[in-house]
Amino acid sequence: MGIFSIASQHLRFAVKLACAIVLALFVGFHFQLETPRWAVLTAALVAAGPAFAAGGEPYSGAIRYRGMLRIVGTFIGCIAALTIIILMIRTPLLMLMVCCIWAGFCTWISSLVRVENSYAWGLSGYTALIIIITIQANPLLTPQFALERCSEIVLGIVCAIVADLLFSPRSIKQEVDRELDALIVAQYQLMQLCIRHGDSEEMDNAWGALVRRTAALEGMRSNLNMESSRWSRANRRLKAINTVSLTLITQACETYLIQNTRPEAITDTFRELFETPVATVQDVHKQLKRMRRVIAWTGERDTPVTLYSWVGAATRYLLLKRGVVSNTKISATEEEVLQGEVVIKAESAERHHAMVNFWRTTLACMLGTLFWLWTGWTSGSGAMVMIAVVTSLAMRLPNPRMVALDFLYGTLAALPLGAFYFLVVLPSTQQSMLLLCISLAVMAFFIGIEVQKRRLGSLGALASTINILVLDNPMTFHFSQFLDSALGQIVGCFLAMMVILLVRDNSQARTGRVLLNQFVFAAVSAMTTNTARRKENHLPALYQQLFLLLTKFPGDVARFRLALTLIIAHQRLRNAPIPVNDDLSAYHHQLRRTADQVISASNDDKRRRYFAQLLEELDIYQEKLRIWQAPPQVTEPVTRLVGMLHRYQHALIDS
Numbered sequence: 001m002g003i004f005s006i007a008s009q010h011l012r013f014a015v016k017l018a019c020a021i022v023l024a025l026f027v028g029f030h031f032q033l034e035t036p037r038w039a040v041l042t043a044a045l046v047a048a049g050p051a052f053a054a055g056g057e058p059y060s061g062a063i064r065y066r067g068m069l070r071i072v073g074t075f076i077g078c079i080a081a082l083t084i085i086i087l088m089i090r091t092p093l094l095m096l097m098v099c100c101i102w103a104g105f106c107t108w109i110s111s112l113v114r115v116e117n118s119y120a121w122g123l124s125g126y127t128a129l130i131i132i133i134t135i136q137a138n139p140l141l142t143p144q145f146a147l148e149r150c151s152e153i154v155l156g157i158v159c160a161i162v163a164d165l166l167f168s169p170r171s172i173k174q175e176v177d178r179e180l181d182a183l184i185v186a187q188y189q190l191m192q193l194c195i196r197h198g199d200s201e202e203m204d205n206a207w208g209a210l211v212r213r214t215a216a217l218e219g220m221r222s223n224l225n226m227e228s229s230r231w232s233r234a235n236r237r238l239k240a241i242n243t244v245s246l247t248l249i250t251q252a253c254e255t256y257l258i259q260n261t262r263p264e265a266i267t268d269t270f271r272e273l274f275e276t277p278v279a280t281v282q283d284v285h286k287q288l289k290r291m292r293r294v295i296a297w298t299g300e301r302d303t304p305v306t307l308y309s310w311v312g313a314a315t316r317y318l319l320l321k322r323g324v325v326s327n328t329k330i331s332a333t334e335e336e337v338l339q340g341e342v343v344i345k346a347e348s349a350e351r352h353h354a355m356v357n358f359w360r361t362t363l364a365c366m367l368g369t370l371f372w373l374w375t376g377w378t379s380g381s382g383a384m385v386m387i388a389v390v391t392s393l394a395m396r397l398p399n400p401r402m403v404a405l406d407f408l409y410g411t412l413a414a415l416p417l418g419a420f421y422f423l424v425v426l427p428s429t430q431q432s433m434l435l436l437c438i439s440l441a442v443m444a445f446f447i448g449i450e451v452q453k454r455r456l457g458s459l460g461a462l463a464s465t466i467n468i469l470v471l472d473n474p475m476t477f478h479f480s481q482f483l484d485s486a487l488g489q490i491v492g493c494f495l496a497m498m499v500i501l502l503v504r505d506n507s508q509a510r511t512g513r514v515l516l517n518q519f520v521f522a523a524v525s526a527m528t529t530n531t532a533r534r535k536e537n538h539l540p541a542l543y544q545q546l547f548l549l550l551t552k553f554p555g556d557v558a559r560f561r562l563a564l565t566l567i568i569a570h571q572r573l574r575n576a577p578i579p580v581n582d583d584l585s586a587y588h589h590q591l592r593r594t595a596d597q598v599i600s601a602s603n604d605d606k607r608r609r610y611f612a613q614l615l616e617e618l619d620i621y622q623e624k625l626r627i628w629q630a631p632p633q634v635t636e637p638v639t640r641l642v643g644m645l646h647r648y649q650h651a652l653i654d655s
Contacts, residue, residue, distance in 0.1 A: 013057035014448035018441040020163035037471035042156025059172040061226030067157035073120035077127025078146040104362030111354035126388035194256035251310040346541035349514040353507040357395035364499040379488030386492025404497040410460015411489040519566035526573035
């Protein structure tokens with residue numbers, strides 16, 4: 001049944017893609033657009049891009065959201081192109097160089113913003129380049145060309161959205177409901193493992209899997225939010241559930257770590273409670289009821305703080321989960337949970353990586369410009385456009401080399417496929433719009449199936465084939481022009497790949513160090529008596545950075561453990577009863593400033609000096625806590641943090 005369902009989804013999306021392309025082609029010719037090719041190409045990319053990323057039919061809303069990003073990126077690119085042309089129309093070479101820098105700048109921005117929004121910035125970079133290259137012969141036609149390009153792109157996006165709506169897009173709501181049930185069961189099983197204090201490798205696998213599942217649930221929330229405005233209440237609850245799920249992971253991990261030094265911290269009563277196996281959400285519900293009765297009987301003072309916090313978080317999870325499933329009006333109790341804390345967004349740790357991406361795109365575009373001007377090749381402009389497209393879209397993804405290879409394979413496959421359509425199919429369908437639509441629909445259908453399998457070169461082949469076919473009004477068939485366009489695409493992809501290979505990205509180690517230092521800063525900044533600062537919830541941002549660390553260093557268990565321990569230190573210090581006085585408040589400010597200098601240090605020597613200064617200040621801070629008679633709930637986590645920083649200072653300060 002599962003295989004049949006997947007096959008039907010693959011066929012349904014292939015029909016949807018064919019419908020989007022045919023609709024854009026028909027409307028483009030019906031309204032006598034000069035280049036319907038742009039509308040067809042846009043419809044293909046907007047529909048096929050999310051399918052390639054998802055590895056199957058995209059969920060409802062994904063195509064619409066990508067279409068909106070494409071509109072935004074196109075308009076930003078058109079405005080940038082008009083501005084550059086107005087300011088530098090008298091110096092064409094300088095104008096092209098500035099446009100190359102603009103493409104690099106857009107790639108730099110796209111490397112720092114959220115992944116789902118990076119597409120718009122990457123698109124705006126090469127859109128400006130396409131406009132400036134195209135109007136070189138007649139700059140006065142720039143406004144007209146920009147307007148035509150925008151209208152054709154909007155038309156293609158509308159056609160893709162209409163096709164998506166016609167073929168009943170998949171809703172992700174049922175997937176969200178199932179994952180919510182499965183996730184709380186997995187959280188309970190993780191806590192059982194932590195209380196049993198089992199094998200550390202098993203614990204690492206369980207922690208890592210839950211972090212990934214929580215990140216995946218957050219991605220589902222984004223899809224659900226794009227799907228329809230009627231899920232706005234569910235979206236608010238899922239946002240809070242993300243924080244609650246991360247809190248459950250943190251409390252479970254702390255329960256495990258506490259037993260390394262104090263096994264007696266977990267009483268026999270709670271060990272017996274957690275011995276009962278659970279398999280469904282109903283089992284978890286029953287166990288939590290028993291635990292709440294036990295806690296009410298023993299009292300908060302005699303309950304381990306991690307277990308008390310975990311049970312409270314699990315109860316909030318179940319409350320919010322019921323609201324997500326039913327999507328009913330938010331109750332007063334839920335509203336109190338939803339407005340409990342201010343969630344702080346994560347600061348990007350990939351600034352060096354973004355700068356590498358800037359230089360890759362800028363240098364590739366400049367080399368393409370010089371190659372075009374030096375050779376005078378008529379399709380040098382096409383090669384330059386492909387360079388900009390490949391570098392702009394590849395840089396934000398984890399493996400730019402594979403993206404460039406996908407485009408290169410796609411352009412190579414487009415040469416024979418496009419030649420077949422150019423020489424045989426299109427001339428034979430000149431007298432019938434129906435035959436033309438059917439021929440393109442057949443091509444789109446089969447490529448659409450391959451795109452969902454993430455076949456290397458499939459997405460590139462779809463875009464490249466449409467780009468070199470003469471879907472203009474009127475159609476003209478000059479084989480030399482077709483061959484030039486096809487070769488221009490291949491040369492452009494090859495040059496872009498060479499630049500990506502030659503300009504090495506050595507930012508991974510630096511990004512890992514910056515991430516770890518951000519965890520240190522979060523732990524240090526949690527030591528505060530400021531009420532407003534204590535209410536700030538850094539947990540989603542910290543786990544987002546932890547997920548990036550897992551992605552960058554998938555097999556580095558030691559680095560993952562260190563980051564997780566620092567997150568636990570942050571949470572414990574955030575809730576610690578630090579004595580309120582002016583002396584400690586002023587010193588908290590000094591500690592935060594020194595920790596920030598560790599992150600922003602420009603070289604290893606400065607970083608070592610500031611880190612040593614931070615360790616000295618933390619020793620002084622421990623002495624101040626003794627003077628002001630701070631309770632063990634404060635002194636113990638500070639001592640653990642200082643010991644951890646001494647133990648792992650090599651990993652924290654060396655690039």
